[in-house]
Amino acid sequence: MKAMHVIAARKEKGFTLIELVMVIVILGILAAFALPRFADFGGEARVSSINGLAGAMRSASAIAHARQAADNAGPDASVVLEGKTVTMVAGYPTANAAGIGDAAQISAEFKVSAADGGGTAESATITYYISPDDGTAASSSLCRVQYAAANDTSGSEAPTSVTATITGC
Numbered sequence: 780m781k782a783m784h785v786i787a788a789r790k791e792k793g794f795t796l797i798e799l800v801m802v803i804v805i806l807g808i809l810a811a812f813a814l815p816r817f818a819d820f821g822g823e824a825r826v827s828s829i830n831g832l833a834g835a836m837r838s839a840s841a842i843a844h845a846r847q848a849a850d851n852a853g854p855d856a857s858v859v860l861e862g863k864t865v866t867m868v869a870g871y872p873t874a875n876a877a878g879i880g881d882a883a884q885i886s887a888e889f890k891v892s893a894a895d896g897g898g899t900a901e902s903a904t905i906t907y908y909i910s911p912d913d914g915t916a917a918s919s920s921l922c923r924v925q926y927a928a929a930n931d932t933s934g935s936e937a938p939t940s941v942t943a944t945i946t947g948c
Contacts, residue, residue, distance in 0.1 A: 825909050825922050825948040832889060832907060833924045833943035839883035840926075840939050843872050869929035871939045874905040879926050892923070903928065909948070921947025 843865050846858045854870045863881040865872050872878035876891070885907060892906035908923035927940040 822948050826945045828888070828909060829922055829924055829943050829945050829948060832883070832885065833941050835883045835885075836879055836924065836926050836941045839879065840871050840941070843867065843882045844870050871929040874903045874926055874928035878928065879905065889924075921945075 843858055843860060846860060847856065847867055847870055850858060852858065855868055857864050857866050859865070860882055864877070865882045866875070866877045867873065872882045889907040889909060892908055904925055904927040906923050906925045921944050923944050925942045925944070929939050
C-alpha cells in the first residue's frame with residue numbers, strides 16, 4: 780500500500796517529455812506564421828516618420844506665418860517661436876535650419892541632403908531624409924520630405940511647398 784502511494788505521488792509531480800515536446804512544437808508553428816507578419820516594422824516606421832515630418836513642416840510654416848502677421852512685421856522679418864528665432868522670406872520660414880528647421884523643431888534623426896545646397900539660399904529647397912536599411916546612398920534615398928520656401932513676395936504664387944516621398948522607405 781505504501782509503495783502505491785509513492786508511485787502515485789511521483790506521477791503527479793510534472794509534465795511528461797511528450798507533453799513538453801508537443802508544447803514546443805505548437806509554439807514553433809505559431810511563431811513561424813506570426814513572425815513574418817511582425818518582423819519588418821522598420822519600413823512602416825520610416826513612412827510614419829516622413830509623413831509626421833511633412834505634417835510638422837506644414838503646421839510650423841502656417842504657425843510662423845500667423846506669428847509674423849500677428850506681430851505686424853514685414854514679410855522678411857524673423858519671428859520667435861518657442862524661444863527660437865525663425866528666419867522668414869515672403870512671410871514663411873526659409874528653407875534652411877534657421878528657418879523651417881527651427882520652426883518645425885526637426886530632430887537629428889533626419890539628415891539634410893546636400894544635393895540642393897542644404898537649403899542655404901532663401902528661396903531654395905531643403906530636403907530631409909531617412910537612410911533606408913539597404914545601405915543605399917543618401918542621394919538616392921526616396922524616403923524624404925522636401926520643403927520649398929516662398930519665393931514670391933507679391934503673393935501670386937503658392938507660399939511654400941512640402942512634398943513627402945515614401946516610395947523608398
